[in-house]
Amino acid sequence: MNCDDIKENDVIYRCIGDDFDQGILSCGFMRKRTADRSQYDFKIGYYSCFLILQGSGRFISQDGTVIPMQAGDLVQRLPERLHSTEIEPNGEWIEFYISVGYPVYHYLHKLGIINSDNEVQATRLTGDFAIDFAALLNSLKDAADERLPYLLLRAQELIIRLHGSVHSMQREHYDHKISKACQLIGAxxxxxxxxxxxxxxxxxxxxxxxxxxxxxxxxxxxxxxxxxxxxxxxxxxxxxxxxxxxxxxxxxxxxxxxxxxxxxxxxxxxxxxxxxxxxxxx
CATH class of the missing domain: 1.10.10.60 (Homeodomain-like)
Incomplete structure (x- = not known):
């Protein structure tokens, strides 16, 4: 999939049930070209994450910590946690986001799949992610309401794969650090x-x-x-x-x-x- 083909906003919002924070199922590609697309002091009641396909910026956490964002990073918007995302206004920014209800976030977090300690994490980005993102988006656009629970499973699978890619990067990063620590201890x-x-x-x-x-x-x-x-x-x-x-x-x-x-x-x-x-x- 070519990033040049992505529209300004190609997104879909669906909901399972009547409670938006509990049942939201949304995803899409977003191109943010200008500074006014930044979001300051932002807070939501559900879970959302996005993968940066192009561009860079800064994530400002609830305690004021500033974290650089760049292509390949997985960025999390955690429920009820104030944050800001500041976009570098050079026309490069493209993201794909997935949003799911709080209950989904809660059990994925309890299972250790979602790490809420780090809101910006590097991933091992591969081309098949973009293809699967587009497939989920198109399916959500066309699906009848009774099909939404099944598409929620596909959205969860993508979230799990994204976090799995984070863990793979972290393992490689930590393996190198721990190897150095073993050398120090062994000396x-x-x-x-x-x-x-x-x-x-x-x-x-x-x-x-x-x-x-x-x-x-x-x-x-x-x-x-x-x-x-x-x-x-x-x-x-x-x-x-x-x-x-x-x-x-x-x-x-x-x-x-x-x-x-x-x-x-x-x-x-x-x-x-x-x-x-x-x-x-x-």
Missing amino acids: SNDIHYDMEEAAAAINMGYENFRKVFKAVNGISPQRYHINHLMKQAKMMLLSGLPIKHVAVSLGYGDIYAFTKQFTKSEGVPPGRFTRNRLNQFD
Whole structure:
């Protein structure tokens, strides 16, 4: 589909039932050429999102945070949340939007499909999206009222695909960040290494870093660090270093604390571990 073929406003508004905020089903292409198409202090009672096909602008959140918008971004208008969308008035702006009622938003949010924390999110934009957008628009224009619930399912599928594309981009972005964090943690042989330093080094808040790290690696940053230290400990023990030397080298204040951690991680105390391994080679 060629963006040059898109009209100024090619949209359709339908509703399932009598309550607009609960039953709205709307979508369409919108071309916004001038600054007066910007929307300030805007608030709706339903959920709407749009994908920017061309152009750029700024999203101003309820707390005044200004977020740049560009082609490929998925922008969310969340129910009852004040916001502004400021369009760069260069004639380039084209969007496709989908609006659904609050109940649909509520359960998609509860299922974790819609992330309400980020109102502007990058997507992996592909050409088949525009084709499917146009197909939904044309179907909504021609559908009898009794067909609207079925088209609501198609609209939800598109919303889920859009958010799935966001998650794919985020996974790639986070995988790179977490890989760097693993390198930083792996370079530290000190039990007192501060995980907040690793989070700051990759420009993430600690709580978000902890959650994303576990999602990527299956274990917490602290457990990852301890596993690394225990691996170092085993190599040092097998090289013949005394337990006290190993404990001090890894930042433990005393042999007892090290022995307790080693036993918890490996299932046997460090002395027995060394004897067992050496006996295997006798």
